[in-house]
Amino acid sequence: MNNTFYTSFDTEFFGRGQDKKLKTRTPFEQDRDRIIYSPAFRRLQNKTQVFLSGEYDFYRTRLTHSIEVSQIGRSLCNHLNRSSTLLGPEYCIDQDLVESVCLAHDIGHPSFGHAGEAVFNTMMQENGAGGFEGNAQNLRILVDLFYRSGSEWSGMKPTRAFLDGMLKYKTLFRDSAKKKHHFLYDQQQEVVDFVSGPRPFREELATEEELNTFKSVECQIMDWADDIAYSIHDIGDGIQAGFITVKGVRRWQNEHEDSLNIQEARFVDELCAAMLEDTHSRFLGRLIGEFIRSTTLEERDNFMVAHTNRYRYAVVRDQGQCQRCELLKKMAIELVFHTPQVHQLEYKGGHILRDLFGAFVEEYVNKEKPDFCLLPPHYADAISRAGRAKRFRIICDYISGMTDGFVVRTYKRLFDPDFGSIIDLV
Template identity: 50%
Template structure:
């Protein structure tokens, strides 16, 4: 295989130097460490849209991440084959993009975005919670957590950056509901950008968060592709999106001409019973909608990862936005899902309150409510914020089912056994 000169030692550097990977590239090592981690396996039992395990054909965080990874690799292959800016010796590494796609949801807590919102509310006084920030925390600090002291996977600079969709620290936009990093993660930002933080060049918030490496941009569009298309497919299978519900929604939705056309096309696909086939084909359309545009910024001279912007065909972007709109209105805003979100919010609050009341009040020595290693780490933590962060790590790592069982063990007198795994 020809050497890829797109990347330099700057891109493959790790915080702690390691021996050469032998037959694997540094980015293949990053990917393999994700695949063989417990955090990745637990995605199989975390909610994507519908609660994990409810039916066997709905997507989970794991199947979603696998789909995103396939789309991300295909975008890399498409760009290498079609872009005049790339060649056989100068191209975006598909292993690096695959690693970013597989890792992009590692930080998501149980119960999807509803769980993310609840944990942020509960952690407001202790540094907040954000799914992308938690992903960075997992890969840099906690992914190997079965030992006495949790450790990160020592990712390469390029891989760490490829997962970092947001560069704004919480203190820079303190009222933000999402799209931030934890303040204590600033050293990782400094490592990624070799000390020259992007906040020195962009205003916090939208402008700063849109400053992304090309691999991160590809991961983000692959993610958009997967959920804008597949949330519709799952919504149709679950009978939230039907001909009748679409007609009723459209009657009051004030759709423009393009949206009305897309609505008619969607209804025809449902009527003909060809949903899976048509939407699978659309993935190819979304991949071939990508092209590269050269980009000059303060990092482009230091790394080729910042020399290009990913441009997406506007008609495809319009279609993706329409499908997201349909999913939000007919699935995410449905009474059925809101009832579940209410229950999930109640459940996570009870879990967090149980742990925080016990450990943050200084009574952690009396009962071990957490697993042995986690209990010890919380007791030894120096500040309430550090204790709360470790508790939050534990809850965020839970699968949907484990969160439900743990709540029942703590509160239901008729549930639980001394031999249960905790």
């Protein structure tokens, strides 16, 4: 089937990397397949989603979360293609493209969840190295770090449409007001300009808010799929872990009685009933279908429409379902994330990351020649050829790419006096 929704503008490749042969698979299928088989994607199996990975085998990790987001994304894509009169069999949103964007949406996320992201951002800013942001690191992996040959890295030659689907935010670090999150690295201006084509985003969109809310249809689908997945699944994991109980939910409901409308209060009652009957998994699972079926598509006009259909349409979320999604996220934050147990783990994770970063900076940035070989040879070689600012970025790439378990083992090798037998070193 020839899908006229996409043109050569959408399928153009960016950057250096392995060539793509177009004989048997579409460019978007190749983008998806390269993500699935990449080490960066596999490492997500041991990176924190809500609870530290490895605590129990049934909690979600970044990998299982990404797989769930991709499934919801494909379902949203199918629903819109079938239900919208704006689309048709030969003019439709590509499922493989949506799936690849969803699978890769957290590929640059560091260890220890958002707490780790905040710690890296602080350390990089303190050293004048341009901050750290999970979405920006996604882009850096795809464009710069996907393949390694010796001490040289290169990207995966992603398509324009795939890169654009990853751009939840288009503001550069230097233009970010708070520099806390929702920015790209300054060095990624070239990527943003490639994505936008002949009319650069920075010239057409005047404010930071406009830059960070102007998204392609695939990016909008991924964003909504991500919201659906973590709002529902964080609650589910919280219940399984014992953080969310009927008593705790009722207490939370009483504390927020004045701010909850009738529909929200009824929904909380239904959730408590499902928890009492031990049917909460089925109850939460049904919400996914309700969120998907309530999503529609509408046409819009903007400066990108002349180049691509990907900006011709807006994904419209039902207001009532959005309120329900936001309610679930608020409950998860206040009942799970804002607890001493989780904050203690985040504090410990931050402490570990700071100590590792400090040790590597001391050896490879502050000294003309390191006294100890703390980094793998290919990283040490890359650092030896880099300027000061780029050295911080390479160190950040190395640590942020580690799994939770690898971070902890490396920390123990460096700082734990009781760690170091032949078994520990393996």
